[in-house]
Amino acid sequence: MxxxxxxxxxxxxxxxxxxxxxxxxxxxxxxxxxxxxxxxxxxxxxxxxxxxxxxxxxxxxxxxxxxxxxxxxxxxxxxxxxxxxxxxxxxxxxGLQLRYSDGGGQRVEPGLRLRILEANQLAAEFFSGHLLAPSGLPGRQFLDGRGFDKDAAEHFGIGFAPTGGRELGQHLRSRGFSDDELVKAGLVRENGWDFFQGRVLWPIRDAGRSVLGFGARKIFDDDRMPAKYLNTPETIVYKKSTVLYGLDLARGNIAKKNQAVVVEGYTDVMACHLAGVDTAVASCGTAFGDDHARMLQRLLGTGDVSGGEVIFTFDGDAAGQAAALKVFKGDQNFLAQTYVAVEPGGLDPCDLRIQQGEAALRELVGRRVPLYQFVMRNVLAGYDLDRVDGRLAALRAAAPLVSSIRDESLVLGYVRELAKWLGMDPEEVRREVKVTVQRRSRTAERRPEQEEALPIPEPRPGLPVPDPRDRRLEAERGTLRLIVRAPETFTADWNGLVADDFTHPAYRALFESVLSAADGAGQWTQRILHARPDPVLEQLVVSLAVEPVLRDPTEAYAREYAAQLRVQGLSRKIAGLKSKLQRTNPLDDQQAYNRMFATLVNLEKERKELLALATGPAL
CATH class of the missing domain: 3.90.580.10 (Zinc finger, CHC2-type domain)
Known part of the structure; x- marks a missing residue:
């Protein structure tokens, strides 16, 4: 270097x-x-x-x-x-040849950058001229089909590469450019053929309107290049990670409006600008990256976190969601607020302009939602929010997103919004976010060598081993301890218990074995183990059989434990139903809402009755 x-x-x-x-x-x-x-x-x-x-x-x-x-x-x-x-x-x-210290030597031969920029400018003029020639009819037809007329083509400098394959090279050689210069500019291949042939072209300019390279779109079925879009190869002036199409037209408007709209394609940029969204730009032949983000931040030129906004128009499909998550991970590069504008029908800006008009495109940008909100919504969509464990898993997946929000004044609002989407207590959500922040802080303080020294647990096959010290599972373990040691204290239906009353997989599996072993012959513990041979269950049964109980097993004692466990199960059902009610608009389906509310009333009544019995030592 x-x-x-x-x-x-x-x-x-x-x-x-x-x-x-x-x-x-x-x-x-x-x-x-x-x-x-x-x-x-x-x-x-x-x-x-x-x-x-x-x-x-x-x-x-x-x-x-x-x-x-x-x-x-x-x-x-x-x-x-x-x-x-x-x-x-x-x-x-x-015309000065620079020298570098540390033996670095010359980076680029003197004058080559200017020669390439001159060649690119002449090439842009050459292509735009051929678009208007008789041979450029296919290019004009393509643009017309996308809703762009002659004035639009001239405004954006659209061109057409002749199908012959050697016309551009011959033209530029006649203007004094060497084959070596044309190859280094990415305009001609080493075999002498033009790099672009039979395609519609968009000149890609910098903020000073210098042509850095081109983007080309396939329009002929027999095009030898399989890719629909083809860009200038990397040159000393064209680096795809640091260029944005439309920057020359949008730069002043971005600075004036403190807003940048990032779209995915060249025609999308054109559609936006023609519709009045004149801050639109697009990355060229690559995903939007960190260098693009820093470039836009310099254009916005504000140190005020609320002083500007960057709006992305992703598709609503899986690819768009993945792109949004990628941008979210690099969101710290922005001082401006980041948003997402997604068309519900999946139309890109160009198609939206064609089908619904320019006003619809402006409305799309106006309906933007915060990037954090878009990403969180998509994260939550992957979980069953009607289940307690699903809501908890969704909360733990979304908490890191909320905890990484740069503007602390917004965090409380996002906590409330996340709680509403999940149907959970905002205080519970806030605590989980706080735990995530603390966990991230501890990880950041740990030295790299310490991280490498941490053992990586290997996944264990079969049932997970429950922690006997977990107080949240005390009622489940205590009930099973009584069942293993004194099954006679329970009624024939095990005091109304069902498998769903047990939340830990091992405890649930053990109770299912109990149900299967109830009518068998032989010693009680052996019948349980024969119902489902498993080393974890065997270890669990042995542990429960020798653990001390708080008082002598009686039918009243069994009723207390079973009632407490059923109360916990009912509480989970009630929480799930309340969450669903919170996420349901009664105006959409009044009958369904009324049915859920009636079910909630009955569950609350049943829970109240059980609470009178659940007065055991585990409470």
């Missing part, structure tokens, strides 16, 4: 790069008093010039938005590149 840029070369770049010439290629400058130049600021919208350039000092400053600096910082800001990339850009511009 190359080292630091030589200090003498850095000074030479600053000396040779006249700030008025560099900025003048982006901004129209006019002379004003005091030896300065003025123009409209490229970093914010204005009607009265407040952007000043002072050539004698080599600085620029905008009195409207406060942006300022030297020629290098201007290139950094306008093209959204690093310091080193800005220096390399200016070095190419003045």
């Amino acid at each position: 190359a080292g630091l840029i030589n200090e003498e070369d850095l000074a030479t770049v600053r000396e040779r790069s006249r700030i008025e010439d560099v900025i003048g290629s982006y901004v129209t400058l006019r002379r004003s008093g005091g030896g300065s130049l003025t123009g409209l600021c490229p970093f914010h919208d204005e009607r009265t010039p407040s952007f000043h350039v002072t050539p004698a000092r080599g600085f620029f400053h905008c009195f409207g938005c406060g942006e300022g600096g030297d020629v290098i910082s201007f290139v950094q800001k306008i093209n959204h590149v690093s310091f080193a990339e800005a220096v390399e850009f200016l070095a190419d511009r003045v």
Whole structure:
């Protein structure tokens, strides 16, 4: 990897790069008093010039938005590149070969960046011209089918690559470009054929409207390239992880509105802009990543967490949900709030504009929901919220999402919202979120070598072994202890107990063995074990048979334990029914709502009756 840029070369770049010439290629400058130049600021919208350039000092400053600096910082800001990339850009511009410390040597041959940008610009003009030629009819028909007319094609610079396969290379060679330059620009292949053939093309520009590369769409069935979309290969100016289609058109609007809309395709960007959503951009041939996020954050240019928003238009299918989760994991790159806009019918922005009009597209963006909410909803959809264990599992899956919310003032609101979706007590949800935060904090404090030293438990086959010290399962264990040691204290139907009264898999399995062994012959414990041979059950029966009981087994004692266990089961049913009622709109199905409410009343009555019996020592 190359080292630091030589200090003498850095000074030479600053000396040779006249700030008025560099900025003048982006901004129209006019002379004003005091030896300065003025123009409209490229970093914010204005009607009265407040952007000043002072050539004698080599600085620029905008009195409207406060942006300022030297020629290098201007290139950094306008093209959204690093310091080193800005220096390399200016070095190419003045024909200087940079030297690097630590033996890094030359990174890019002098002037190659500018030559590639020039070739790309000529290629864009060549393609747009061929779209209007008779041979470009298939391209025009494709655009027309997507709802785009000639004015739209000109506005976005859409082009068409001829089907011959050598026309672009011949054209650019006639303009003085070598085969080596065209290959390094990604316009021509090493075998001499044009990289793009018989496709509709979109020029991909940076914020300064320099053409960095192209995106091409397949329109012929006999196209030799199987991919529907084909992008310029990686070059010294085109890196797909750091470019966004539509950035040249959306940059000013993003800064003005503090909003960026991220869509998935080139036609989606076009549809959004034509519908008035003029902050739309799209990643090019790759998923939206961390570099894209940082680029948008610089465009939004606000340190206020509530001062901007980034809206993603994912599909509602599994792929869209996966993409949303990926973005969520990188959400910390944003200072702005992140949202999701999903069309219920699954239409992308381009199809939505065609089928329902431009107003529907604007409404789609207006109906955005927070990214956290979208991701949490999809996480909860994977659990059975009608079951107690399902709700608990869903809560534990969603708690990390809530605990990672950057704006602490929003956490309490999301806790309440999550509690509503789950049909749970907000305080219970808050406690689980708090536990997640504490767990994450402990993990972060642990050194890497400590993490590596932690043993990784291997999954055990068969039934899990219950913890005899788990107080939440005390009634289940105590009841089974009585059944194993004194079955005669129970009625023939085991005091009304059923398998669902036991929540631990081993305890449930043991009670099912008890039901199967009730009518058999032989010793009681042996009959239980024969009903379902299992090493965990054998160990459990032996443990229960020798554990002490709190008092002498009696029928009253058995009734107390069984009643307590049935109360716990009824409480779970009641909690599940309340959760379902909370998640049900009575206006949607009044009869179903009334039936659930009547069931709830009966369960509460039965629970109250059992509570009078459940006065045993485990309470």
